[in-house]
Amino acid sequence: MILRHLWNFSLKPTYAPLRKVPSSLRLKMVVSLIFWNLIIGVGIVMIAEGIFQWLEIDMGKHKTEDLFLKYSYFQVLALMVFVAPILEELIFRGPLVLFKRSSFFPLAFYVSCLIFGLVHLGNFEEGASLLLWAPLLIAPQTLMGFFLGYLRVKLGLRYAILMHMSHNGILFCLISLIDQV
Numbered sequence: 246m247i248l249r250h251l252w253n254f255s256l257k258p259t260y261a262p263l264r265k266v267p268s269s270l271r272l273k274m275v276v277s278l279i280f281w282n283l284i285i286g287v288g289i290v291m292i293a294e295g296i297f298q299w300l301e302i303d304m305g306k307h308k309t310e311d312l313f314l315k316y317s318y319f320q321v322l323a324l325m326v327f328v329a330p331i332l333e334e335l336i337f338r339g340p341l342v343l344f345k346r347s348s349f350f351p352l353a354f355y356v357s358c359l360i361f362g363l364v365h366l367g368n369f370e371e372g373a374s375l376l377l378w379a380p381l382l383i384a385p386q387t388l389m390g391f392f393l394g395y396l397r398v399k400l401g402l403r404y405a406i407l408m409h410m411s412h413n414g415i416l417f418c419l420i421s422l423i424d425q426v
Contacts, residue, residue, distance in 0.1 A: 246275045256394055258354045260345035267400030271400055275408050278392045282412060286385035293381045302378070309420060314341045318421070325417050330409035337361045337390065338397040338405050354394055362387030 266274075297304055312321045337357045344353040362383035369382060389412065397405040 247274060248281065251392070251395060254398075255391070258351045258394075258398070260341065260350050260398055262401070265338035266400065271404060275396065275398065275404055275411070278396060279408055279415070281350050282389050282408075283388050283415065285388060289381070290390070291382045293378075293384075296381070297378075308368045308370065313420075322417060326410055326414045330406055330413055333361070334393065334397070334402060334406045334409055338394055339402060341394065341397060352396075354378075358387050358394055361390035361393075 296302075309325075312324065316324070337360065341350070341353060341357060344350040347353070363379070365386040366376075366379055366383055389409075393405045393409055398406055
């Protein structure tokens with residue numbers, strides 16, 4: 246059901262918050278969007294990895310690896326799960342309210358999704374040399390920007406922050422588990 250709403254929203258993004266939505270339904274929307282974002286995002290990453298291996302392209306290491314080398318576990322946790330989501334949501338989704346009554350809202354919405362994705366190109370060590378592959382590399386983050394933007398518009402900025410924190414928290418746990426193996 247949420248995917249149908251996302252599809253309809255993608256065809257004509259409008260700033261139309263949902264009113265009088267029970268807390269349980271709000272939480273269900275957030276959890277559903279986290280689930281679909283992770284499923285689709287991981288699928289995109291797996292396809293990208295397959296293509297890069299097949300073409301023998303070295304993406305270098307992901308900058309998250311450096312974070313764990315430079316900072317303590319708890320500092321990385323704070324940065325990834327609290328600081329980054331709050332700052333990124335304020336920067337990328339916060340300003341959408343300025344366009345809520347504008348005919349430029351769809352453009353502003355999609356530009357915020359794309360810039361959010363592009364900023365994450367900096368997560369790759371070989372960022373500049375991978376520009377040709379940027380659309381594939383940033384597709385998961387751009388998709389997440391879309392999901393976060395949808396939540397921001399429909400439920401408010403705090404729900405986008407909650408989803409972003411939860412998503413990053415899940416990734417942090419996975420990265421931590423992989424590092425332990």
